[in-house]
Amino acid sequence: MKQNTYEGFSHLLKFMPEDAVNLPIEEILGYLESLYGPDLYNAFEPDYHTPGPISGFSNTHWLRSANTAGINVRTIRHFWNIIPYALTLPHAFNAIHILPVWEPGVVASLYGPSSWNINPEFFSPSLYNCFPHLDTVEKQLKVVINLLHLMGKSVGMDVVPHTDRYSEMALANPICFEWLQRDELQIVQNGDSLYEDAEGIIYNYVKNTSKGGTLPDQETFFYKLPEYDRLNLLFGEKHDYSGRLQRRKELVKLLYEQGYETVPATMGPPYRGIEVDPDPEAKITDEDGLVWRDYRITHPQTFSRVFGPLARYRLYWSKDDNQNWELDFDRPNTIAWDYVKRHYREIKEEFGFDFMRGDMSHVQMRPDGVPAHPDDFYDVLGAVKMEVCKTHPSFGYFAESFLAPPGEMAYGDECDHLEASLADSTLGDLQSEPVGTQKFVSDFAQYRNWLETRKFAPNFTLITADKDDPRFDKFYIDGNEIRFFMALFLTDMPSYMGMGFECRDPHPTPAPNEHYSKLYVFHMPDGPKGTRGPFVWGKNRNLNHKLYRQKILAEEIFELIKDQPVQWLVPPDASGIQKTIVWTQAELPSYVFAANMDTKSGCANLAADFPPGAWEPVFSTEEETLGNDLYAGIIPWLKPGEGLVWKKAD
Numbered sequence: 001m002k003q004n005t006y007e008g009f010s011h012l013l014k015f016m017p018e019d020a021v022n023l024p025i026e027e028i029l030g031y032l033e034s035l036y037g038p039d040l041y042n043a044f045e046p047d048y049h050t051p052g053p054i055s056g057f058s059n060t061h062w063l064r065s066a067n068t069a070g071i072n073v074r075t076i077r078h079f080w081n082i083i084p085y086a087l088t089l090p091h092a093f094n095a096i097h098i099l100p101v102w103e104p105g106v107v108a109s110l111y112g113p114s115s116w117n118i119n120p121e122f123f124s125p126s127l128y129n130c131f132p133h134l135d136t137v138e139k140q141l142k143v144v145i146n147l148l149h150l151m152g153k154s155v156g157m158d159v160v161p162h163t164d165r166y167s168e169m170a171l172a173n174p175i176c177f178e179w180l181q182r183d184e185l186q187i188v189q190n191g192d193s194l195y196e197d198a199e200g201i202i203y204n205y206v207k208n209t210s211k212g213g214t215l216p217d218q219e220t221f222f223y224k225l226p227e228y229d230r231l232n233l234l235f236g237e238k239h240d241y242s243g244r245l246q247r248r249k250e251l252v253k254l255l256y257e258q259g260y261e262t263v264p265a266t267m268g269p270p271y272r273g274i275e276v277d278p279d280p281e282a283k284i285t286d287e288d289g290l291v292w293r294d295y296r297i298t299h300p301q302t303f304s305r306v307f308g309p310l311a312r313y314r315l316y317w318s319k320d321d322n323q324n325w326e327l328d329f330d331r332p333n334t335i336a337w338d339y340v341k342r343h344y345r346e347i348k349e350e351f352g353f354d355f356m357r358g359d360m361s362h363v364q365m366r367p368d369g370v371p372a373h374p375d376d377f378y379d380v381l382g383a384v385k386m387e388v389c390k391t392h393p394s395f396g397y398f399a400e401s402f403l404a405p406p407g408e409m410a411y412g413d414e415c416d417h418l419e420a421s422l423a424d425s426t427l428g429d430l431q432s433e434p435v436g437t438q439k440f441v442s443d444f445a446q447y448r449n450w451l452e453t454r455k456f457a458p459n460f461t462l463i464t465a466d467k468d469d470p471r472f473d474k475f476y477i478d479g480n481e482i483r484f485f486m487a488l489f490l491t492d493m494p495s496y497m498g499m500g501f502e503c504r505d506p507h508p509t510p511a512p513n514e515h516y517s518k519l520y521v522f523h524m525p526d527g528p529k530g531t532r533g534p535f536v537w538g539k540n541r542n543l544n545h546k547l548y549r550q551k552i553l554a555e556e557i558f559e560l561i562k563d564q565p566v567q568w569l570v571p572p573d574a575s576g577i578q579k580t581i582v583w584t585q586a587e588l589p590s591y592v593f594a595a596n597m598d599t600k601s602g603c604a605n606l607a608a609d610f611p612p613g614a615w616e617p618v619f620s621t622e623e624e625t626l627g628n629d630l631y632a633g634i635i636p637w638l639k640p641g642e643g644l645v646w647k648k649a650d
Contacts, residue, residue, distance in 0.1 A: 012087040013551045016503055016544050018537035020084040021076050025126045028084050036150055043146035044131055046139040050146040052154050052354045054394045063355055063396030063424040064457035065563050068095040070498045072465050073122050074520045075535040079144045080124035086151060090551040092488055092558045096148055097156040097357050105164025106309040108523035115168040116343060117238055145352050154354035159344050159384050162265045162312040166252045170262050170311055172230050174198040176336040178263040178314040185276045191321040198260050205251055206233055256290050262311035264295050268303030269411055271365045272325035303409045313340055315380055329366055332377035340380055341387040348388050361399035362409045369412025374420040382421035399423035418456045425494045428458040431467045435479030436598045442576030451493055460487045462497040469518035470510035477506050479599040481546050481621045485643035488554050489593050492565045502547050503538040553619050561585055569608040582608040592646040599641040606635040619645035
């Protein structure tokens, strides 16, 4: 497509995301240079850290009102393409969450990291061709974060409390994971000390494959040798991707032959107590001919689930040598805690991330619920935040929790857990209900109540990578314009939007798998979740145009209203029956916003007590031309799913 990208303040706001990421890198560079001048090229030095917009802040409160866009790099192929995509966002979207960036393990799941190395598939040849000194994927990530900072956007990383079950982390640090020994359909051992058996097998492998030099004794190897050196001895050089993978497979086979496996991660009460699933279909033979069995919770509840490809860090030792799968929360495995905290602190230091998204933040495994006085070993995600905040007090924590009722997805009250774990904001679950349903409206009202009464802020979430999935198509048939409107202009509430929402096609019936970003969180070439080619962007130019108009409005007014508390003129209805809301700014009101969440029915003659003065209509999500009638105490009509804006007349 041909368009002048250098006019006005609009950046690339009008572009379809697909068109933006396909622009030549030279065109994007020219545009960036026109915006930032000589400051731009400092950002292309990987040893230079461009300060982020919150770098001087003394606390993490900024995240309570941040508007975040989530990006799965696999859908846009490489790190560089984050930049043209970010240029399609208004300044109001002031935070970027990059889904996990580490080398993936089984089924190439981004959420099953196999090492601490950055995923080589995210390397940009075009960026390297323009800047030959950016010859590693690590350098490219640093530069992209620098550029996002220059654009005024904070950048978040995932903190993942688990790894691939046979990750380099697990094989180099067996004590940091829980182990079992399986013989066909039986778990024959699952005691605390099994990690020592794994250490012995792994150490003998190194001893037998060593190519010279003095090898330290086993204890020194695992507990005194720097991890970098241990990884080199185990797997080889960092950028020898195929060699490291081959050695990891050899180690896995040795452990497999003796029945040793890391314990798979679980979700939902009771979390503990697993057994081999005897179903003949609950097994898989891998490419090396090894037969793996699935596991299941022995006494499952509603949200109980076993994640076969993942192993959670062993954060606590067990009671009675794990005979009853019961954890002893008074005996933390401090080695694992220190390990996780250290690595994420180092990642923040190396790349310059500004906040963390805590994966599976809803996990609260204590049957007694949230303790009255949580200690430093209550929650590992909160511990990571505290560790980083010692030197970077603005480092915020965005929690992946869904605000489920107490006892449903976790033991105890999820709100109490979020506060105890020091979360600044949380995902929530507004993306899991069509706009305008009674449940959506009542949940939104509850979220507003928590925003005002709790220490964390629920997000107004439009869509996530997990919800861009055929199962959830019905949530996004309509109402997307009003979702975006509320996310942008509820200025005291954070929001989250997964990339691609802006042009997502409605799918009354499921589209091919390649149209869903969820199916690129992993890579499975076959089966019901398989993808055979690149991600296919939505072609919904009508939606993109409507949201472009909202972006332009945001560019014009956001500096005047950002971070301001909301004053309700028509508040959210806790019952979910009244589906229209009206609000302005609590201090120096200059704009009034109205949103009809009902996508099926209009709203007539809505009384709203506007602040004193004359108010003129300036924007509608549904109409590009408005009359100039001043507000006269009644909003005569709101179309289904419409957002309206009035400006205080001079």
